[in-house]
Amino acid sequence: MTWVAAVVHGILLGGFYALLASGLALMFGVMRIINLAHGSLALIGAYMAFLLTEHLHISTYLALAPVLPGALVVGYLLQRTMLERSLRAGELVPLLTTFGLLIVIANLLQQFFSPDVHSLDAGSIGPASWHVSSELSIPWFDVLTLAIAFTVLGGLQLVLRFTQLGRELRATAEDADTAELVGVNARAVYARATAIAVAIAALAGVFYGMRSAFDPNAGANELLYAFEAVVIGGMGSLWGTLGGGIALAVSQEIGAQINQEYFALGGHLVFLAVLVARSAASAPRIRYALRRFA
């Protein structure tokens, strides 16, 4: 039964990882860059919500109202000032600049908020849970997170499929130069994609803050989990990211079931196993050998 609980909790936690990862997947899908500062940007969202709840005494959910538009602006400016130049400078440069940004953000947060842990109030839903049996209880907050993840992923998919922005995003992702030939402003499309990605990251960050305590260096782990969800899910497909997030979280929960301290390790090992399996399957020599035997 505890194993069942581990799997159920994993599925619920997977929703959170999908939320965290969808912005990363969006940016990778459209611009082919991996934003190493993604987890740190999420963390900024959590700290901004913390500031608002502390000083204005509003609920964390209400704090999302200013945080999310703020994150849109931050993402837009980030693209226009830093990422756009990085993209032009070659495929390795975005990695270097976003890594620099990760270090800058972690240390600035430490300067302004101290290295201590903070947490956000999840409201009355926070501690409430549905007791299915003596060993399995389902926290309502986790269900809410999963529902939000579904909403965001579904919303993104609708935007991509049916709106003008979505068509431009897909065209630019396919081939930016050709998209420009038919009148798409690729730079503007990129800036909007990053704005959306950072806003979703901030939303995930606020939910992260309500789920557990966070400190200025938590962004790094969140980035790793988000990226692992993207890779396990198959790089670039949104619903795949949800599957990847769930697979990652279930492995973490099963790891923690074996030993409390194996939580992160369980996820990392499954991620590396997926990498090995995928690289083995894509290695030309092995593929050639398989074809000869098939």
Next chain:
Amino acid sequence: MTDTAVAPPAPRFRVQRWTPVSVLFTGGLSGVVVALAFAPVVLGENSQNNLIQLYFLVIMAMMWNALAGYGGMVSVGQQGFIGIGAYAAVFLSVQHGLNPYLSMLLATLIGGAIAVPVAAVVLWLRNGAFAIATWVVAEVFAILVSLDPNPAIGGGTGTSALLPFTLRYTPEQRLHYTYWASLGAVAVLLLLLFVLLRSRLGGSLQAIRDDEEAAASVGVRVLLGKGILFVVAGAGCAAAGTIILAWQLSVLPLGPDSVFGINWTARMIFMVLVGGLGTFEGPIIGAVVLYLLQTYVSISGVWYFVMLGGVAIGFALLMPRGIWGTIQERFNVQLLPVGYRLRSGD
């Protein structure tokens, strides 16, 4: 490789590797290394400690540049090998009672050996995927070390290598031997990279960095070339980790400031971008810049890393060739010749 001369009407070219300047400088650098070997006789304790710091920074910068500048592999997980080096040296010297300096040498080789299976997992990946996969591997190493119940390793609370050093050496001897060991490591690794990059492998590596598919299509063995670099970088970073252990004597496995910490990668990227990515001399210059900054500019830990990250971003965007790459471009010099120069003949 990048310097091409503008051809006169009747071009007759000759390929040149050594120039009088580079002969002079390479000889001069060898002389400097020999002179530095006498530092313990002349300099005080403080200066030696400072130079040890400079030496492990030089090693890290060279290794990270070998990966990113010559192999096109941006690793954010080299701290994994730094930690492996430090902890392997603890394992051998504290738990098995080996001589600490022999342990440091063996730990370096262990770092290289562990890089082989890691390479088999991560080398298939490109760019961002490679970067994050190396980071995950480093995290796995750190978690495994922190979960080790062995008292010599110390789990999450860290460990100390004070005992094996003090059992055999006085503090003064320890400083001198650590100084020589780290200078020796710099010299050997510098020579190794110099020879590697001047060999046939060097040319194929630069072809890989510039365009992997094109390189593969003309018969360059891409994975072999990258693999050799990755293993050398693994061993080199492990060597840097052993020096850090011998220098500060105690190490922690977890957190950004530990031996497995991401802050090492921040330093490496800073040094290489400031000095000049993909130039042989650049990382040494970058290491000297970082060393001077942290020795002579008093700056708090937090702002120090904000500065590292910010300056790295600035160089990546505004001066992507770094200090040395820019000088090289303007004055067409190469002091440690790993490439070839095309000169219009007389």
